Amino acid sequence: MKLQVRAFVFLGLLTLVACSNNEYEKAMSNGMKSIGEKDYYMASTYFELALFEKKGDEQASLYLNQAYYMERALQAYEKKDFDAALQSLQKVVSSKSGLQTVQMEAEKLIDHIHSENDVTSLFEEKMTEVKNMIDNETYNDAKNKLETLQRELEANDSLSDYESELRVLTEQVKIGIQKKQAKVVDETKEVAAPKKGPSIKSDSNSRNITYQTYTNSRFGFSIQYPSHLMMAPPPTNGDGAIFFNEELEITVYGSHQTCVNGDTIEECYEEELTSIPVNVTYKKQSNNWYVLSYIENGFIVYKKSFFGQSVSNSFIIKYPANLKEKFDPVVTHISKTFVSSAY
Known part of the structure; x- marks a missing residue:
């Protein structure tokens, strides 16, 4: 695209100067002026025009070469492609009999890139x-x-x-930090509690799992979670909560940021898909929510996000993949009973 634009500019300038005298001198003068303004794109265009008027001119060829590689270096630098930028800058610096001002600018940019x-x-x-x-x-x-x-x-x-x-x-x-704090609190409770014989762990395989409801006052959503889970100390900004034990972790949170950089839900969905480093085993997207599920490092991760005009709500459930049958009903219950405020 850039080459096409340059071709149009070159043809336009050629048309303008075709009817005037001293075309070569004017093109060289305009090229030097563009160099002074650090507009290397226009400078290379003018020097190319000068070379067209005086084919084989060594000076125009040298200046064109410098301006061209300086422009390429700046484009690469903007893209954070430092290796490509340094390669082009080295060609500018090593150009014999070239413009010293351009060489100095190239050397400054080389030092800046290294820094x-x-x-x-x-x-x-x-x-x-x-x-x-x-x-x-x-x-x-x-x-x-x-x-x-x-x-x-x-x-x-x-x-x-x-x-x-x-x-x-x-x-x-x-x-x-929240998990460590919750562990300390739990251990303190165990030490302080009177000994009444061996403790009995709740059976999460049972169909009679009891649930408690957590409601977030800041963002207005609510979620039901197994009542035998511990709750980590809530964050100071009040955006959500974490419930967990040694097998299951549920994270729920809200945000005033609906989609990053004003993207549509489709773009957010595709962006998050791309960011997941493993195969996504289940995915679904609607007009105001999407679900993603995958297995990473031996854990099943299930995430559902809801998007409104001014807020978003999400919950993430994580549990060992070998306990899929045990916790799949929990995921289904939470997903059905989660009440989002992002509508």
């Missing part, structure tokens, strides 16, 4: 440290590290591509 690479590489190393902390369940250390990384991201535009990954890590740390 940006150093920043992103260091940032990635720090994110790897956070992931290791999460694996080792040192969540408070991970939380402190993430707060530092968030400040770095906000202060440096070149790190903006890491925003979504940082958000995912922050959510993992938050859930990890």
Whole structure:
């Protein structure tokens, strides 16, 4: 498409100068003016026109070569393709008898790319440290590290591509801290409780599972969950809750963000499908909700999301794949009784 546009521009300029004198000088002058404005696209077009007027001209050919590769370098840099940008910039710098001002601009951009690479590489190393902390369940250390990384991201535009990954890590740390807090509370209750003989675990295989209803006051949705599950300490922003035991985990939450970047529900559905690293075993999409289910690391994950004009609600159920028969009825009950506010 860019080449077609350049062809039209070139033909247009050729038409304009065909009836005037000193076509070569004017094209070279306009090319130099575009270089001064750092408009390398127009500069290469003018130098190409000058070369058309004086075929084989060494100066026009040199300047055209510089402007062309400078333009390609800038396009690659905008796409974060630093390797391609550096290759084009090196051709600009190594051009003998070329324009020194363009070479200087190329050298400045080379230094900037190397500096940006150093920043992103260091940032990635720090994110790897956070992931290791999460694996080792040192969540408070991970939380402190993430707060530092968030400040770095906000202060440096070149790190903006890491925003979504940082958000995912922050959510993992938050859930990890909540689970640890709930475990401490549960252990405290066990120690304080009077001994009445061996405890009896509730049988989740039974058809007589009892359910409790959780209603979220901030977003107005409600969900029924097995009453024998523990509830993790709720987040301070009140957006949802987590219910769990050693086998089953239910996460439910609301948001004022209906679809990312104003996408339609179809686009959100396709985007989430693409983000799942394993085969999706079940999927379904309606006009205001969609369901996705898949098996990852030995666990079945079932997610259902509802979208309204101003809010969205979602719940995620996770349980071992070898306990599918045990928990499939629970998934069915929750899905049928979930009351969404996103309508």
